[in-house]
Amino acid sequence: MDFNFGPEEESFRAEVRKFIAENKPEKFDAYSGRDQAVLDTWNRKLAEKHWIGFAWPKEEGGGGGSLLEQFILKEEMSAAKAPPLGSDFMGLQWVGPALIRHGTEEQKQRFLPDLLNARSSWCTGYSEPDTGSDLASITTRAVLEDDHYVVNGSKIWTTAAHVSENIFLLVRTTTEDETRESRYGGMTCLLVPMDTPGIEVRPIRSLVGHHSFNQTFFNDVRVPLENRLGAEGEGWRVVMGALANERSGISESTSKERELEALKELARGACKNGRPALEDSLVRGQIAGFETRISAMRLNGMRYLTRQLNGQHPSSETSVNKVISNQLALDMADLAMTLLGSKGQLAGATQFQSLAMHGSVIGGGAPNIQRNIIAERILGLPKD
Numbered sequence: 001m002d003f004n005f006g007p008e009e010e011s012f013r014a015e016v017r018k019f020i021a022e023n024k025p026e027k028f029d030a031y032s033g034r035d036q037a038v039l040d041t042w043n044r045k046l047a048e049k050h051w052i053g054f055a056w057p058k059e060e061g062g063g064g065g066s067l068l069e070q071f072i073l074k075e076e077m078s079a080a081k082a083p084p085l086g087s088d089f090m091g092l093q094w095v096g097p098a099l100i101r102h103g104t105e106e107q108k109q110r111f112l113p114d115l116l117n118a119r120s121s122w123c124t125g126y127s128e129p130d131t132g133s134d135l136a137s138i139t140t141r142a143v144l145e146d147d148h149y150v151v152n153g154s155k156i157w158t159t160a161a162h163v164s165e166n167i168f169l170l171v172r173t174t175t176e177d178e179t180r181e182s183r184y185g186g187m188t189c190l191l192v193p194m195d196t197p198g199i200e201v202r203p204i205r206s207l208v209g210h211h212s213f214n215q216t217f218f219n220d221v222r223v224p225l226e227n228r229l230g231a232e233g234e235g236w237r238v239v240m241g242a243l244a245n246e247r248s249g250i251s252e253s254t255s256k257e258r259e260l261e262a263l264k265e266l267a268r269g270a271c272k273n274g275r276p277a278l279e280d281s282l283v284r285g286q287i288a289g290f291e292t293r294i295s296a297m298r299l300n301g302m303r304y305l306t307r308q309l310n311g312q313h314p315s316s317e318t319s320v321n322k323v324i325s326n327q328l329a330l331d332m333a334d335l336a337m338t339l340l341g342s343k344g345q346l347a348g349a350t351q352f353q354s355l356a357m358h359g360s361v362i363g364g365g366a367p368n369i370q371r372n373i374i375a376e377r378i379l380g381l382p383k384d
Contacts, residue, residue, distance in 0.1 A: 003302065005068065012069050016076040019049070024082050042083050043118035052086040053096060053116045060100050060108060061116050067308050078254040090160070091115045091122035094242035095168050098189070102230035102238050107191065111166075123164035123194075125155040125216060126239065134369065135170065135239065136183045140218060142171035142190065149173070149190060149228070151198075151221040157362055161201045161214040167192045170239050173232050187235035191227045198222070207355040241313065252325055253298035260290055263332055263339075266350065270339040277339055286335055293328050297321050316377035319370040326361040326370075333357045 005013070023045050025038045046052050049063075055070040056062020065073070077085060086092050096115050099108055114120040131137040140153025151171055161167065174186030192199075198221035204213040230238045264287060267278040277283050300321045307313075333354035337344045344351055361367060375381040 005072070009068050009072060013072045013076060016073055017080075019045075020076065020080045020082055024080060039083055039087065040118070043087055046085060047117055052118065053092060053112075054085070056096065056100060056116075061112055067305060071305055075254050079258065081258065086115070087118040088115060088120045088122055090124055090168070091120050094124060095122045095166075095191075098168070098229060098238055098242045101241060102189075102234075104226075106226065107229065111191070120166070121160070121164045123158050123161045123167050123216075125158055125167045125169040125192075127155060127157045129154060129156045129215070135187075136236070138170060138172055138187065140169075140171050142173050142188060142223070144173070144225070144232075147225045148222045149188075149225065151190070151192070151218040151223060154215060154217045156213075156215045157204070158201075158214045158216045159212055161194065161216045162203065162211070164194050167194055167216070168229075168242070170235050173235075184236040185233055187239075188232050189229040189235040189238040190223050191229055192221065192223050196221050196223065206359045208352050210352075210356060213359065252321065253294050253301055256290075256294045256297065256325070256328060259332060260287070260294060263287065263290070263336055266336060266339050270341070283335070283339075286331075290328065290332060293324055297324050297328075300324075316373050319373040320378075323367055323370045323374065326367050329357050329361060 023042065025035075025042060043052065050058075050065075051063060051073060053060075053062040054065040054073055055067060056064075058064035074085070092115055096112060099111055103111075111120070125140070126135055126138075128138050128140060130139065138153075140151065140155065142149040142151045144150075149171070151169070153171070155169070158167070169190045169192050171188055171190055172186055173188040194201075198219045200217040200219070202215045202217070203211045204215060205211050206213070264278060267283055267287070268276055270277040272280045272283065278287075300317075304318060304321075307317075336350050337354050340350060344354075372383075376383055
């Protein structure tokens with residue numbers, strides 16, 4: 001198998017590196033407070049090169065780049081610790097691709113330009129208090145009355161709902177009793193402004209007191225029929241396509257490589273049995289194991305990329321990288337706290353990230369849900 005890129009791809013890689021060297025903000029730190037003016041300048045320069053929504057079709061306002069070039073762009077940005085490609089991660093990762101695939105022309109004209117010019121903020125309404133990551137069991141109900149859907153129910157773990165303008169919302173428009181042929185039928189996707197009357201957002205604070213998650217309540221929320229994305233009853237297909245895009249893991253292995261380098265640096269400065277912890281055989285064995293798992297993630301990512309290049313959309317196989325990434329994040333955080341020793345009780349960036357990691361692994365589907373997907377859909381094992 002040849003993992004080398006062709007001359008055109010390497011030329012694009014050189015272009016990306018040159019852009020980063022000339023435009024990356026000197027003071028930007030992904031783990032500290034963000035200077036909005038700095039990010040606005042960065043995003044304007046990205047938009048001028050059509051690197052926000054890089055692989056979206058040109059006719060939709062995107063860059064028309066290839067999947068390989070997108071892989072290189074994200075990989076180089078991650079390796080350089082550059083600011084994000086655009087300001088709306090969830091909108092660019094899920095909402096935009098779903099709009100391009102399923103949206104009406106009016107919906108595209110209404111929402112895509114703001115996504116591409118870093119002027120939008122989206123959250124997603126998938127998980128519910130009584131169903132967790134089992135999206136097929138959602139109960140948030142939308143009833144069509146004339147030209148509006150009336151929505152009642154609640155969503156949980158809605159990241160950034162308190163600062164978002166819109167929510168990408170999965171609702172049930174037909175009861176499970178009415179769709180006996182499939183528990184995945186009867187769901188519909190709605191695009192809902194967060195300032196719509198009847199929406200209430202309550203914060204969920206993490207172990208470190210950080211507020212990013214929320215529970216969002218919908219009480220007789222009226223959503224215009226024109227805000228439905230795709231056909232009624234096709235919500236499962238719309239949302240699964242969005243989540244597959246999230247889990248393809250194009251640059252996640254590069255991010256993990258960067259985190260591992262920081263862990264190695266911590267091990268160099270920590271002391272174990274009178275010597276640098278990095279010289280301890282058990283610590284070195286753990287770090288070697290992390291490197292092996294990161295390499296496996298990268299190879300899996302290349303496999304998913306190859307499938308996409310061959311015209312196949314990522315499917316259940318993407319859950320493998322999700323499971324690896326989740327467990328890897330927790331294991332690396334545990335080792336970091338062990339290396340800190342008694343200092344782990346103090347406040348600091350490493351301590352914050354280690355505690356916050358336990359909430360982060362829930363995003364996009366809890367680990368046990370991902371394992372069930374692997375067992376049932378890939379290995380063909382009986383349902384849990």
